Amino acid sequence: VQLQASGGGLVQPGGSLRLSCAYSTRTYPRWIMGWFRQFPGKEREFVAAISLSDRTTDYADSVKGRFTISRDIAKNTVYLQMNSLKPEDTAVYYCAADGRLIRSSWPIPAQYDYWGQGTQVTVSS
Numbered sequence: 001v002q003l004q005a006s007g008g009g010l011v012q013p014g015g016s017l018r019l020s021c022a023y024s025t026r027t028y029p030r031w032i033m034g035w036f037r038q039f040p041g042k043e044r045e046f047v048a049a050i051s052l053s054d055r056t057t058d059y060a061d062s063v064k065g066r067f068t069i070s071r072d073i074a075k076n077t078v079y080l081q082m083n084s085l086k087p088e089d090t091a092v093y094y095c096a097a098d099g100r101l102i103r104s105s106w107p108i109p110a111q112y113d114y115w116g117q118g119t120q121v122t123v124s125s
Contacts, residue, residue, distance in 0.1 A: 003116030005095045010122045011085055019080040021095030021116055029053050032101045033078040035069060036109055037091035038118070044094065046107035048080060058106050063089075085123045092118035 007019040021033065034049035048059045048069040057069050068081040078095060096112035105111040 001097055001114040003095050003097060003114060005093065005116040005119045008093060008119030008121045010124065012125050013085060013087055013123055015085050015123070016081070016083045017085065017121060019082065019093055019095075019119060019121070021078045021080075023076050023078065023095075023097060028099055029073075031097050031099045032106060033069075033071065034096045034098075034106060034112060035078075035080045035093060036096060037089075037093045037121075039091050044109045046109070047093070049106040050078060052078075056103075058103070060107070082121070085121075087123045090121060090123050092120050094118045 002024040004022045005019060007017060009017060011017050030053045032049055032051055035047040036044045037047050038044045046060050047063055048067055050057045050069045050071055052071055066084045071078045095116045097114040098112045101111055
């Protein structure tokens, strides 16, 4: 499984960005796709996840109401729409995938077998 993340960049506080994660067609319909972020010197933390099969989603409390995860099956792509961005959202963002996760495992980075490269998001004036 190959994942390709894109869409990062520099944005002012209060602005928006949309990250994309293109996945290979070998990803099965029941897989879970997640977004994580990593601050310098810190462990990766959960941002959001979505079930490719039924679009069930989950979010970290810190992004609820501001970020939206979605998927386009026809384009083999998962998106992370980020609105009302704050300087504390500055991080490297990663997408991840796994085919065997139970719901309680979605926020745990070590449970994902496949990772894309990171994309830098910088929120600064």
